[in-house]
Amino acid sequence: xxxxxxxxxxxxxxxxxxxxxxxxxxxxxxxxxxxxxxxxxxxxxxxxxxxxxxxxxxxxxxxxxxxxxxxxxxxxxxxxxxxxxxxxxxxxxxxxxxxxxxxxxxxxxxxxxxxxxxxxxxxxxxxxxxxxxxxxxxxxxxxxxxxxxxxxxxxxxxxxxxxxxxxxxxxxxxxxxxxxxxxxxxxxxxxxxxxxxxxxxxxxxxxxxxxxxxxxxxxxxxxxxxxxxxxxxxxxxxxxxxxxxxxxxxxxxxxxxxxxxxxxxxxxxxxxxxxxxxxxxxxxxxxxxxxxxxxxxxxxxxxxxxxxxxxxxxxxxxxxxxxxxxxxxxxxxxxxxxxxxxxxxxxxxxxxxxxxxxxxxxxxxxxxxxxxxxxxxxxxxxxxxxxxxxxxxxxxxxxxxxxxxxxxxxxxxxxxxxxxxxxxxxxxxxxxxxxxxxxxxxxxxxxxxxxxxxxxxxxxxxxxxxxxxxxxxxxxxxxxxxxxxxxx
Numbered sequence: 001x002x003x004x005x006x007x008x009x010x011x012x013x014x015x016x017x018x019x020x021x022x023x024x025x026x027x028x029x030x031x032x033x034x035x036x037x038x039x040x041x042x043x044x045x046x047x048x049x050x051x052x053x054x055x056x057x058x059x060x061x062x063x064x065x066x067x068x069x070x071x072x073x074x075x076x077x078x079x080x081x082x083x084x085x086x087x088x089x090x091x092x093x094x095x096x097x098x099x100x101x102x103x104x105x106x107x108x109x110x111x112x113x114x115x116x117x118x119x120x121x122x123x124x125x126x127x128x129x130x131x132x133x134x135x136x137x138x139x140x141x142x143x144x145x146x147x148x149x150x151x152x153x154x155x156x157x158x159x160x161x162x163x164x165x166x167x168x169x170x171x172x173x174x175x176x177x178x179x180x181x182x183x184x185x186x187x188x189x190x191x192x193x194x195x196x197x198x199x200x201x202x203x204x205x206x207x208x209x210x211x212x213x214x215x216x217x218x219x220x221x222x223x224x225x226x227x228x229x230x231x232x233x234x235x236x237x238x239x240x241x242x243x244x245x246x247x248x249x250x251x252x253x254x255x256x257x258x259x260x261x262x263x264x265x266x267x268x269x270x271x272x273x274x275x276x277x278x279x280x281x282x283x284x285x286x287x288x289x290x291x292x293x294x295x296x297x298x299x300x301x302x303x304x305x306x307x308x309x310x311x312x313x314x315x316x317x318x319x320x321x322x323x324x325x326x327x328x329x330x331x332x333x334x335x336x337x338x339x340x341x342x343x344x345x346x347x348x349x350x351x352x353x354x355x356x357x358x359x360x361x362x363x364x365x366x367x368x369x370x371x372x373x374x375x376x377x378x379x380x381x382x383x384x385x386x387x388x389x390x391x392x393x394x395x396x397x398x399x400x401x402x403x404x405x406x407x408x409x410x411x412x413x414x415x416x417x418x419x420x421x422x423x424x425x426x427x428x429x430x431x432x433x434x435x436x437x438x439x440x441x442x443x444x445x446x447x448x449x450x451x452x453x454x455x456x457x458x459x460x461x462x463x464x465x466x467x468x469x470x471x472x473x474x475x476x477x478x479x480x481x482x483x484x485x486x487x488x
Contacts, residue, residue: 226413
């Protein structure tokens with residue numbers, strides 16, 4: 001489809017989760033421990049397994065554990081959350097509550113430390129590191145900040161995504177690697193000829209914004225309020241618009257994609273990168289559609305196809321468009337017209353909101369013809385128009401379909417166009433489950449030693465002067481199947 005100018009009316013896959021545990025046995029307040037780390041991919045995305053580097057034994061180890069219950073451990077990866085669990089036996093059920101009376105009484109996982117109650121009875125403890133489904137950037141310090149703290153969550157907060165996650169915190173969802181069919185079938189209502197279906201494989205997981213970037217979030221980074229719908233009573237959690245591709249990435253270094261991923265230092269992405277130390281960017285067109293579909297193959301990510309190219313009840317469920325409020329676009333209108341507060345409609349099955357409608361979303365790619373079967377496509381090598389996706393408040397249903405590909409000049413700043421941002425996840429490891437010889441030895445506070453056998457890291461107690469009966473035979477054996485111990 002050619003660009004449209006003028007008024008611009010233009011499966012469910014489970015997250016690739018890695019969990020690892022370190023187990024220790026406590027008897028009569030003496031530390032007699034064996035420990036091990038399990039690392040495996042719990043799900044495969046579209047038949048494609050992510051194959052990062054093999055995790056080393058030192059990636060997560062218990063560094064010390066004393067009779068007062070102070071436990072310290074090494075950092076596994078930046079995108080993790082930690083917890084301590086206990087069990088009466090390593091093959092039993094693991095709990096996060098109290099083993100007896102004392103239990104886990106304090107935690108300071110930010111310092112890789114926890115304080116646990118040391119039970120009189122035999123008890124196994126372990127530290128679990130879990131790759132986080134959600135990442136958050138705290139923007140509250142505003143445009144003069146030198147640093148934006150980054151933190152992680154494994155689940156949606158108990159109170160849901162409250163206003164702070166739409167204004168002063170930028171929240172992301174981890175999307176697994178996988179393969180999907182991009183484009184639309186020839187019989188899809190409203191289809192254009194540039195939506196040829198083809199298979200795309202994305203080899204690396206990535207984080208993508210749960211919501212469109214909002215006006216307040218833009219202000220917290222850039223210090224400006226560029227949007228047209230700027231009623232001060234409602235603007236904070238509305239999507240930012242009237243921002244161009246060049247505003248987001250920069251009009252100099254930021255124009256060179258796909259030759260390189262550089263951005264201007266004073267652009268939105270430049271400032272976000274500098275203040276987090278992470279390489280955020282716009283999504284590629286394939287990342288956007290893959291995340292937006294969340295395993296669906298229909299015109300809408302709710303699993304429905306269109307019955308009408310203008311007004312459609314199913315479109316009204318998933319986003320703001322012309323026929324459910326968009327037609328009222330006075331500049332001062334509240335959120336019942338024009339752009340809605342982000343998160344006002346149903347999310348897709350990966351928990352992403354406003355994929356359909358509200359504002360168009362810039363993508364990295366130059367507009368061009370689709371290739372055939374491809375892995376990690378970066379779009380056309382050159383062009384005149386950058387792609388944006390998703391439809392807007394001013395569109396009918398046909399222009400809000402997942403496969404629709406509008407595009408325009410990258411310096412265009414229009415009240416229909418906003419964006420969300422992505423981050424490729426850090427490399428994570430997959431432990432081998434094949435039998436192997438000892439991979440290495442490591443002393444831990446002169447109390448334990450570590451080796452790899454049968455694909456598992458075993459940390460075994462050595463004899464100590466304080467307890468001459470300590471024996472490696474009392475703890476977990478290396479031949480135990482991984483699946484028997486995944487009651488995280």
